[in-house]
Amino acid sequence: MSLYKQDKRQVCESCFDYIFIEMVHYFNDIDNSTDKEKELKSSKLEQMGYLTGQSLAERLTGDRSRFTDNLDVIKFVCKDFWSTIFKKQVDNLKTNHKGTYVLTDNNFKWFSKMSSNSGQEDFKKEVLPYLSFPCGIIRGVLSNLGINCTVLADVNPPNQCIFQIKTVKS
Amino acid sequence: MPGTYYFVIVGTKDNPIYEAEFTQGADASEGSPMKEDQKHLSQFIIHTALDVVDELMWCYKESYLKVVDKFNEWYISAYVTSNGMRFMLLHDTTNPEGIKNFFTDVHELYIKVLLNPFYEINSPITSRAFDNKVQQLKRKYLL
Numbered sequence: 001m002s003l004y005k006q007d008k009r010q011v012c013e014s015c016f017d018y019i020f021i022e023m024v025h026y027f028n029d030i031d032n033s034t035d036k037e038k039e040l041k042s043s044k045l046e047q048m049g050y051l052t053g054q055s056l057a058e059r060l061t062g063d064r065s066r067f068t069d070n071l072d073v074i075k076f077v078c079k080d081f082w083s084t085i086f087k088k089q090v091d092n093l094k095t096n097h098k099g100t101y102v103l104t105d106n107n108f109k110w111f112s113k114m115s116s117n118s119g120q121e122d123f124k125k126e127v128l129p130y131l132s133f134p135c136g137i138i139r140g141v142l143s144n145l146g147i148n149c150t151v152l153a154d155v156n157p158p159n160q161c162i163f164q165i166k167t168v169k170s
Numbered sequence: 171m172p173g174t175y176y177f178v179i180v181g182t183k184d185n186p187i188y189e190a191e192f193t194q195g196a197d198a199s200e201g202s203p204m205k206e207d208q209k210h211l212s213q214f215i216i217h218t219a220l221d222v223v224d225e226l227m228w229c230y231k232e233s234y235l236k237v238v239d240k241f242n243e244w245y246i247s248a249y250v251t252s253n254g255m256r257f258m259l260l261h262d263t264t265n266p267e268g269i270k271n272f273f274t275d276v277h278e279l280y281i282k283v284l285l286n287p288f289y290e291i292n293s294p295i296t297s298r299a300f301d302n303k304v305q306q307l308k309r310k311y312l313l
Contacts, residue, residue: 055284061252065231
């Protein structure tokens with residue numbers, strides 16, 4: 001069975017939502033005492049995302065020709081990769097041509113079912129842990145396609161996510 | 171020897187991740203001194219060819235680089251993936267269609283290995299199932 005043909009078997013999307021929620025809760029519940037441990041938690045989630053992203057990159061680029069240029073890779077991330085993972089394309093891409101790219105997604109799929117009891121300001125604080133995993137995935141995809149970078153994310157409620165990619169000049 | 175093939179998957183740090191050799195007819199597990207020397211020589215030849223592949227990688231967008239180098243009577247073909255993994259094949263008879271199909275199928279097998287969450291990228295592939303499948307593909311496309 002080829003990996004690239006359309007499979008008839010499908011899995012319910014909420015399965016992923018539940019496992020994602022549980023992942024973040026697991027890391028949050030380990031130990032909340034020191035700041036250093038809080039950082040370790042988000043870096044563990046990010047590392048999980050990184051490994052996932054690396055494998056995803058190989059899987060999604062397997063049947064197409066190789067990339068010639070950083071901008072091509074970022075465009076691939078914005079179109080093909082985003083459509084496969086989030087079922088839509090990135091809404092806005094900005095670059096300063098010096099290695100920084102800003103991807104804006106106006107309706108981030110993974111947060112579409114989340115809401116906060118205490119209103120918009122607290123939503124931002126509560127949703128931050130959930131951003132480490134997607135950042136890790138993006139970093140993994142880019143690093144496997146040849147771009148070493150750091151990825152930071154920010155949320156504007158409701159559901160607008162901004163990912164800032166800073167490539168490291170070698 | 172006609173019909174001998176030596177296949178290596180080289181990682182991003184120039185480390186071999188998987189090696190397999192295949193001889194037509196004779197049993198590949200013979201331990202004669204001639205075979206041992208041949209194996210070391212094959213590794214040297216592939217290592218030299220890596221430089222050529224690194225240069226050619228940036229010139230072409232295609233993954234399959236066909237024959238990149240020649241050593242005495244051996245040809246070296248290469249296939250590069252988007253992630254910088256290089257599949258190198260040492261062979262003495264040319265068969266571009268067969269080799270291209272072989273590389274494409276091994277690439278699919280490699281992606282399946284990557285889907286294993288316990289497999290660390292750039293580490294050696296030790297799965298027996300992968301080994302068996304590669305041997306099957308060799309029999310199908312290269313002989």
